[in-house]
Amino acid sequence: MVGTTHHRLNINITRLTPSATLAINEQCQTMIDEGKQVFRLGFGQSPFPVPQIVVDELKKQAHQKAYLPVKGFLPLRQAISDYFQRTEQLSYSAEQIMIGPGTKELMFILQSVLESELILPSPSWVSYAPQADILSREVTWLPGDLVSEPDLIPAALDQICADNPTKPRLLVLNYPLNPTGATYNEQQLEKIAERARHYGLIVLSDEIYSGLHFRGEHCSIARYYPEGTIISNGLSKWSGAGGWRLGAFAFPKELDDLRLAMTVMATETFSAVTSPVQYAAIKAFEPSDDMDAYLDTSRMILESLLNHSYQQLLAAGAQLCQPEGGFYLFPKVDHLAQRLGINNSVALCSAVLAETGVAVLPGSAFGRPANELSMRIACVDFDGAQAMAAASELSQLPDGFIQQHCGRTVEAIDRLSKWFLR
Numbered sequence: 001m002v003g004t005t006h007h008r009l010n011i012n013i014t015r016l017t018p019s020a021t022l023a024i025n026e027q028c029q030t031m032i033d034e035g036k037q038v039f040r041l042g043f044g045q046s047p048f049p050v051p052q053i054v055v056d057e058l059k060k061q062a063h064q065k066a067y068l069p070v071k072g073f074l075p076l077r078q079a080i081s082d083y084f085q086r087t088e089q090l091s092y093s094a095e096q097i098m099i100g101p102g103t104k105e106l107m108f109i110l111q112s113v114l115e116s117e118l119i120l121p122s123p124s125w126v127s128y129a130p131q132a133d134i135l136s137r138e139v140t141w142l143p144g145d146l147v148s149e150p151d152l153i154p155a156a157l158d159q160i161c162a163d164n165p166t167k168p169r170l171l172v173l174n175y176p177l178n179p180t181g182a183t184y185n186e187q188q189l190e191k192i193a194e195r196a197r198h199y200g201l202i203v204l205s206d207e208i209y210s211g212l213h214f215r216g217e218h219c220s221i222a223r224y225y226p227e228g229t230i231i232s233n234g235l236s237k238w239s240g241a242g243g244w245r246l247g248a249f250a251f252p253k254e255l256d257d258l259r260l261a262m263t264v265m266a267t268e269t270f271s272a273v274t275s276p277v278q279y280a281a282i283k284a285f286e287p288s289d290d291m292d293a294y295l296d297t298s299r300m301i302l303e304s305l306l307n308h309s310y311q312q313l314l315a316a317g318a319q320l321c322q323p324e325g326g327f328y329l330f331p332k333v334d335h336l337a338q339r340l341g342i343n344n345s346v347a348l349c350s351a352v353l354a355e356t357g358v359a360v361l362p363g364s365a366f367g368r369p370a371n372e373l374s375m376r377i378a379c380v381d382f383d384g385a386q387a388m389a390a391a392s393e394l395s396q397l398p399d400g401f402i403q404q405h406c407g408r409t410v411e412a413i414d415r416l417s418k419w420f421l422r
Contacts, residue, residue, distance in 0.1 A: 012134050028359045039412035040381045042359040044178060044327055046240040047384030051294045054239065054283045061279035070266045072099025072248070073278040079285040080248050084231065086287060087210070088220045092250045098259060099278060101270050103208055103232045103247030106262070109269065110204065110230070110249075111135055113261040116168040119160060121153060123330065123366035123374075125178050125206070141367055150188050154195045161199040171196060173221060174206035176213055176325030179366050179376035181306060183324045186219050193224035202255070203229045208247075211238025211295055213325040214303040227254040237326070238295065239284045240384070244277050297391050302327065305379050305402045309413040316417035330363070332374040333420055344370045356415040379413070382406040 031038045049055075071077070077097040084090045100106035108131045111118065118132040122141045132139045142156040161169065173192070176183040184192070196203050203221060210218040210233060222229040234247030251259040284291065306323040313320055318331035333348075342348050345362035352375070353359050363374025387405040391397060403410050 010134075012136060016130055016133065037357045038353075039356075039358045039408055039415070041377045041379065041409065041412055042361050043380075044237075044378040045242050045380060046237055046327070047380040047382055048240040048294075048298055048388055049385045050235075050241045050244070051239060051284060051291060053288065053290045054235075054241070054280050057283045058276055058280035061276045064275040064279055066275060068272045068275050068278055070272055071263050072097065072273065073275070076278050076282050076285070077248075079282045080233075080250070083285040084250055087218070088223065090220065090222055090226065090231075090250075092252075096251045096253065096259070098249045098251070098262060098266075099273050100247050100249070100266070101273050102236065102245040103206070103234045103249075105270060106232065106247050106249050107131060107204065107206075108134075109262050109265050110258075111137055111170070113258065113265055114168070114170060114202070116170040116202065119157070119169055119171045119201070120367060121150075121156075121173070123177075123179050123363060123368050123376075124172065125174055126361075126365045128172050129367065150182070150184055151191075153188070154191045157192070157195045157199065157201075161195075161201075165199050169199065169201050170204060171201045172204045172206060174208070176209040176218070176323075177328070178209065178326060179328050179361075179363075180321045180330040181310075181323030181326050181328045182321040183213065183218070184221075186223075189219060189221045190224045193221050193229075196221075196225050196228060201228060202258075204232060205229050206232045208232065208234055208237045209326040212299060212302060212327075214299050214306075214323075216295070216299065218325070222250075222252075227252050230255065230258075235281055235284055238298070241284075244281075246273055246277050246281050293392070294388075297388050299325075300394075300397060301384075301387050301391055301402070301406070302379075304397050305382075305406050305409060308402055308410065309377070309379055312413050312417045313420075316420040318420060327378050327380050329377040329379065330366075330374060331377065332363070332372060334373045336420065337373055340373075342373065345372060345374050346370070348373050349375055352416065352419065356412075356419050358412045358416050360416075377413075377416075379406075379409045381408045381412060 028038045028040045077094040080097050081092045081094050084092055111131050117138040117140055119140050120128055129139045140160055144152050144156055205221050222231055231250040235244055236242035309329055310323055313331045318333050320329055320331040337343055345364045349360050349362045360375040360377050363372055364370045368374050390405050
């Protein structure tokens with residue numbers, strides 16, 4: 001027939017559904033356009049503005065138009081190398097740093113150039129497994145509820161790897177965790193590193209929330225397994241610049257072949273990250289009083305808000321981890337299944353949105369069992385610029401601060417807690 005194209009979609013793509021985080025963002029906007037009140041606790045975007053010194057530098061560098069090296073602008077790679085030395089006491093040369101258009105793209109390229117089984121703790125961020133599915137990579141979830149019992153990860157690795165110890169595998173760890181807000185302590189990381197080394201795993205350490213550890217004490221597993229760990233970081237979370245799309249990987253010298261393979265693939269995909277953003281990003285990674293103040297204020301506000309929300313949900317009967325960094329909480333309310341007449345997390349979140357106006361994501365999107373009544377809450381629905389301005393001269397927040405300056409999130413958590421208790 002004239003005008004009819006002959007084509008066939010990749011079957012791996014047809015099996016996918018849209019990213020849960022992006023889908024909830026679009027659904028919320030549709031409801032708002034219809035005049036409905038929605039509390040947007042689904043999409044994990046930083047509520048805070050990009051640091052002013054970084055914005056000012058972007059304005060200065062807006063004229064930059066030349067293609068930069070595919071692996072990234074050398075002064076930026078050096079600034080990131082210095083950042084890891086300063087914050088983690090880890091030594092990388094600029095040559096060991098690769099810049100990409102967000103860490104999500106770098107993660108996809110990593111899985112593309114590796115032929116490895118992907119190993120994930122449950123729960124994990126929504127896009128790791130779908131990327132593997134696109135590439136027909138095997139995905140294995142570590143057994144057990146590793147939200148409440150992270151000490152079981154080494155034994156879970158043994159359970160997965162012992163029968164075929166030389167099989168190529170990629171273990172992804174994200175901490176502070178999206179979706180739980182918890183993190184791993186040094187002892188836990190050391191034990192995970194020992195098992196990773198034993199089985200020759202490559203570890204992708206997704207540390208995009210490292211700068212939002214509430215006590216500023218983030219620790220990388222690369223301290224204990226430097227030769228097998230790739231660190232992933234970027235501007236989106238601790239620098240409030242998700243839409244700028246800039247991420248970075250730090251590779252050990254032992255994985256130079258992997259870094260070079262990713263660089264080759266990058267030449268045929270994204271070519272180079274936008275030049276003005278790379279120039280401006282140097283200011284975010286360089287040491288400065290402005291960045292220290294920005295991070296201190298961000299952490300202070302998030303710690304107060306997350307701990308308040310944690311206590312409210314705990315009092316309402318939810319099971320969840322004590323938050324230690326980032327934006328997130330991951331309550332579980334299985335005990336309400338019979339009373340609510342709900343038997344899966346998708347139905348739970350749909351009912352919550354319909355009856356309270358609070359948008360959250362189902363736990364099943366993060367690798368939890370479908371019949372577990374869990375949800376991820378992103379405590380970000382407030383005016384971060386206004387809250388930062390109000391807190392900028394404070395060493396601690398006064399009573400009532402989050403109610404006044406983070407009111408929408410506080411109200412949303414209150415509505416959710418009352419819904420649990422109804």
